[in-house]
Amino acid sequence: MAIQKSTDSSSLADVIDRILDKGIVIDLYARISLVGIELITIEARVVIASVDTWLRYAEAVGLLRDEVQGEIEDGSSGGREQLNFA
Amino acid sequence: MAYYVFGIIRGNGGENWPHAELNGKSYRVLPIETNQMAAVVADVNETSFDPSRKNARTHQKITSEAHTRETFLPMSFGTVLQEKKDVKKLLTTLRPQAEKMFPKLENRMEVGLRLTADETYLRELASRSPVLKNIKAKQQKKGQLHFGERLEAGEASAAFMKELHENIQQSFFKPLSKIADSVKSNDLMHEKMVMNASFLVHEENEEAFDEEVNRLHDEWKEKLSFTYTGPWPPFNFVDIQMKAGR
Numbered sequence A: 001m002a003i004q005k006s007t008d009s010s011s012l013a014d015v016i017d018r019i020l021d022k023g024i025v026i027d028l029y030a031r032i033s034l035v036g037i038e039l040i041t042i043e044a045r046v047v048i049a050s051v052d053t054w055l056r057y058a059e060a061v062g063l064l065r066d067e068v069q070g071e072i073e074d075g076s077s078g079g080r081e082q083l084n085f086a
Numbered sequence B: 001m002a003y004y005v006f007g008i009i010r011g012n013g014g015e016n017w018p019h020a021e022l023n024g025k026s027y028r029v030l031p032i033e034t035n036q037m038a039a040v041v042a043d044v045n046e047t048s049f050d051p052s053r054k055n056a057r058t059h060q061k062i063t064s065e066a067h068t069r070e071t072f073l074p075m076s077f078g079t080v081l082q083e084k085k086d087v088k089k090l091l092t093t094l095r096p097q098a099e100k101m102f103p104k105l106e107n108r109m110e111v112g113l114r115l116t117a118d119e120t121y122l123r124e125l126a127s128r129s130p131v132l133k134n135i136k137a138k139q140q141k142k143g144q145l146h147f148g149e150r151l152e153a154g155e156a157s158a159a160f161m162k163e164l165h166e167n168i169q170q171s172f173f174k175p176l177s178k179i180a181d182s183v184k185s186n187d188l189m190h191e192k193m194v195m196n197a198s199f200l201v202h203e204e205n206e207e208a209f210d211e212e213v214n215r216l217h218d219e220w221k222e223k224l225s226f227t228y229t230g231p232w233p234p235f236n237f238v239d240i241q242m243k244a245g246r
Helices: A012-019 A028-032 A051-074 A079-083 B053-069 B084-105 B119-127 B130-142 B147-177 B203-220
Strands: A023-026 A038-046 B002-010 B020-022 B025-027 B029-033 B037-044 B072-074 B108-117 B182-185 B193-202 B224-232 B238-245
Touching: A012 B053, A012 B108, A012 B224, A023 B002, A023 B072, A038 B084, B002 B020, B002 B029, B002 B053, B002 B084, B020 B037, B020 B053, B025 B037, B029 B084, B037 B053, B037 B084, B053 B072, B053 B224, B072 B084, B072 B238, B084 B238, B108 B119, B108 B147, B108 B203, B119 B130, B119 B147, B130 B147, B147 B182, B147 B193, B147 B203, B193 B203, B203 B224
Parallel strands: A023 B238
Antiparallel strands: A038 B238, B002 B037, B002 B072, B020 B025, B029 B037, B108 B193, B108 B224, B182 B193
């Protein structure tokens, strides 16, 4: 195959981006003084967002998008088809 | 003695863990288990760890190791608990959620796909945008744009890139999410990046997913640079926030 995934080629920025504030995150205060305090979970979920959800979201944000396109089209005509290659 | 926590594993992950290099020292890694669930920890003798290159790589390495052994909920970098009973308390608190999460994550991996637009491709697209063309023509004629026009130019470029991001994400998300269980769009790391996504993929679909990425690569390689990484523990798909109760 022309392109293969690997973990070795990942940059430090990529590693940091992944590990720094994702997964299980304990508030700093709770971390340093866990003895004697109660630990509570304020959010716990597996992010299962299907593409449908995401596309609907993209369309909802399309409110924004229309404005943007409106601006693009104000000064010209036919800009939209040219950009839409999806 | 304190415990640097890498995450929560189903079962206990077995024995013979690789050592963890943290702050230049080599620490033993072991599971602290309570009833079919364990925290994977290193017993350390300091409590503060910066995300330096080596520390970050260690966190990645041990979490990846845990993830290859059993279903695993990764912890974010730098969590140190003072005592064993704190670790047990963490396990007790997380148990109900963890038990619900494990089945959704078992035999699944996270992979990352980042796409960066090539300069020539961006220029070519921009040259076909009437708005940007107008601005460029104005600039060439006048030599320099005045303040308001420069603002307009920036705004138009941003809008142009935003539209490009959306189009590209849709082109990639549609086929890839048929194979993946879940998709997550992450922040873009620089201006020319057009997609930074994570996918949760079942082991059984790993090959099909790789093939689809390759098909997309063949289709887009003249226009976009690909960075395809993984398999990773599901950092982007486990979202657990904890704090002190009052």
